[in-house]
Structure formats: structure tokens, C-alpha cells
Amino acid sequence: MLTSILIVEDDPLVAIMLEGYLDALGYEIAACCETVAAALAHIDPEQIDAAIVDVHLADGELAGPVVEALRTAGIPFLVTTGGHNVVSDPRFDGAAMLTKPFSLADLEAGLARLAGATAD
Template sequence: MTSLQRVLVVEDEPLIAMMLEDFLDVLGKLAVATVDSVATALAALDVEQVDAAILDVHLRGGEKSTAVAEALAARNIPFVFASGGNGDGIDDRFHDRPRLQKPFTMDGVEKALAEL
């Protein structure tokens, strides 16, 4: 997992996003961008070097992170889905991707990234 150092965080809840950034820092990872929408995530992919990503499944305004997952998959960048539910909303093409269950723990984040 040493190559997965630069992580894109797609999370629409500011406190949860900050917690993920802190967890990544403790784990020796860098949150290269923390964004709260599909548009900003796609823009970040165009300008940042991203090794992996954590994608909240459901974003504010009814938006889903599917388009970000598609862009990451097309670039062969591994990612995990984060969800407080049972995975409803994850496109069938991505049901095999690792999941990070909310509420997050540092151990859970570490394990999810290790699955990549």
C-alpha cells in the first residue's frame, strides 16, 4: 500500500471530511483534495496526482458519486465507497469495490485502503 499515498476525499459533510483528513494524516497519507460534489471531484482529478480515493456514495442535493467512480476506473485509480447504509446507490458495475462503513474509524479507513 505504500504507493497509495495521495488520496482524493469526496465527502459532503465538512466534519466527516475533516475527520477523514486527520485519519489519513495519522496513517501517513495525504488528502490531496477534499471535495463535496461530483463537479469538484472531476476537476480535482484533472489537476491533482491521485493514487486512491474515498467516495461518499450519496452527496448533497441527491447527487451520487457514480461519475467520479467512472472517471477513477477509467484512469485505473483504486477507490472505496463510503456509506452509512447497505450500499444502495452504488452502480452495479462497482459492487465489487471495497466499502468503508460509516461511522468511520481509523482502523476502518486503514483496512479499506489496504483492500486496494
């Protein structure tokens, strides 16, 4: 069961929206990180059950290292990106995606898919 979620998002408004959505859905927010370095410091399967990761972070930083670390740790994740952004980095191949802007229902469905995948 997914309960504790790591948010990796550099846009404060999107991060606040995600926090509100997750709270409304009954999830605990483990941490909200704006950079790859901060996110990597929070990747611990004992502390988080899943993550929501924006592809493009501040200063042109790609979240590829975060996705790699999540996969290595066996932590499921959703990737978010703007609809106009093309993700050409192979580290994101096969990742569950949410295209911004997304709704509460979209996030709920994405997290349900993650929960279903971890139950297998």
C-alpha cells in the same frame, strides 16, 4: 504505494474526520471535494494515488460519475456510505466499501487492501 488521496465527501464533519485519519496514517490529502464536478476536476493519475468516495453527495447527487472516472483512470478507491443506504447503482458494483461510521482501523485496513490490489 498509495500516498496521495482524494476525498469526495459532502459532510464537513466526516471530511474533517477523514483528513485527520489520513494525516494520522501518513497519507497526503490531494483535495477534498463536495461535488461530482469538483471531484472530476481532480481525477488525474499523476496527482492522486487513490480516492475515498461517499456514495450520496449534497442535493441528491450520486457519485457514480466519479467512480466511473476513477476506474477509467486506473485509480483505486474506497466507497463510503451510511449503513442504512442501499447502493443500487451498478457503477458501484465490486467497489471496496466502508460503512459509516467507520474507525481509523477500518480505514487503514481498507487502504491496505487497495494498496495490495494495486501491487498485483
